[in-house]
Amino acid sequence: MTEYVTVTADTPLARTGAIKLHGPEAFEGMRKAGRLAAEVLDAVTPHVVPGVSTAEIDAMIFRMIDDAGAVPATLGYRGYTHSTCISINHVVCHGIPSDRVFKDGDIANIDVTPLLDGWHGDTSRTYLVGNVPIKARKLVEVTYDCLMLGIEQARPGNRLGDVAHAIQQHAEAHRYGVVRDFCGHGVGRLFHDAPEVVHAGRPGTGPELKPGMILTIEPMINIGKPDVKVLDDGWTAVTRDRSLSAQFEHSIGITEDGCEIFTLSPAGYTKPPYL
Numbered sequence: 001m002t003e004y005v006t007v008t009a010d011t012p013l014a015r016t017g018a019i020k021l022h023g024p025e026a027f028e029g030m031r032k033a034g035r036l037a038a039e040v041l042d043a044v045t046p047h048v049v050p051g052v053s054t055a056e057i058d059a060m061i062f063r064m065i066d067d068a069g070a071v072p073a074t075l076g077y078r079g080y081t082h083s084t085c086i087s088i089n090h091v092v093c094h095g096i097p098s099d100r101v102f103k104d105g106d107i108a109n110i111d112v113t114p115l116l117d118g119w120h121g122d123t124s125r126t127y128l129v130g131n132v133p134i135k136a137r138k139l140v141e142v143t144y145d146c147l148m149l150g151i152e153q154a155r156p157g158n159r160l161g162d163v164a165h166a167i168q169q170h171a172e173a174h175r176y177g178v179v180r181d182f183c184g185h186g187v188g189r190l191f192h193d194a195p196e197v198v199h200a201g202r203p204g205t206g207p208e209l210k211p212g213m214i215l216t217i218e219p220m221i222n223i224g225k226p227d228v229k230v231l232d233d234g235w236t237a238v239t240r241d242r243s244l245s246a247q248f249e250h251s252i253g254i255t256e257d258g259c260e261i262f263t264l265s266p267a268g269y270t271k272p273p274y275l
Contacts, residue, residue: 002195002207019186019194021212026119026188027253027260030214033070033121034251034262036114040064041125042267045274048127050104054086058097061112070116073191080235085111085124092220092228092237092245093182104130107140109247113191120191122216123263124249128272135223136244142174143221143246144271150199150217154252154259158209164201167219177226179245182237184216187251200226211256218249 003018005011007026043064044057062083065072072083087095087109088102095109102108111124126140146167153162171178184197195207199219224243231238239245251262264270 029119037121073113161205168200179220
């Protein structure tokens, strides 16, 4: 049975397995952190071009987050030493910034989580690098649509299975694979909290969505099969069949009549190409 807890000043910060129901203060904190995260992804957009390294993007993102009085939540998280994850082509998630430069035709997901005033603004976007083939562009388009279809189901009275089913149904209608090994999560003062937000499932199943819940939806969609493996570095997850993978992520809060997206682009950069 799913346990819910209304957050008060006495609520432990630790992850307990219970789903937290937050009040107006939390939503305001998430708005600020989410906006910063979205502004960071807006700002790097003109730099995601052939010849720029992922390490350069990571350094830019660190500076922007630091200048805003925040810290990158990934820096030092379980030993991770970078300010962002950058996942290119067949990398599903948790790609480590390096000297690897973007090449014409790449697709690249950039995932950021600034921690601002105690709140985590968690978001990611997939970018088109140069002249991207139609097949890859279609994957990115469908993946973005999967995210937004899932968000449409994120309203009180629905269940997480309704969110998952909307994503799975759209992806599989295009014969794409939905990654099961990684999922969305509760977020707020904790980087990762209950509940787990899966992206494939049956409608009417899973925890009920209630006002005050704050979570991420972040589908990872593969052109091929859904299977992934983690490389020896302990972080980088890739498609087993080497097929392309794309991802988008928003942090949202469940309201009385729907949901609020905290990480919308102030510049209007929603579905790529970002013009």
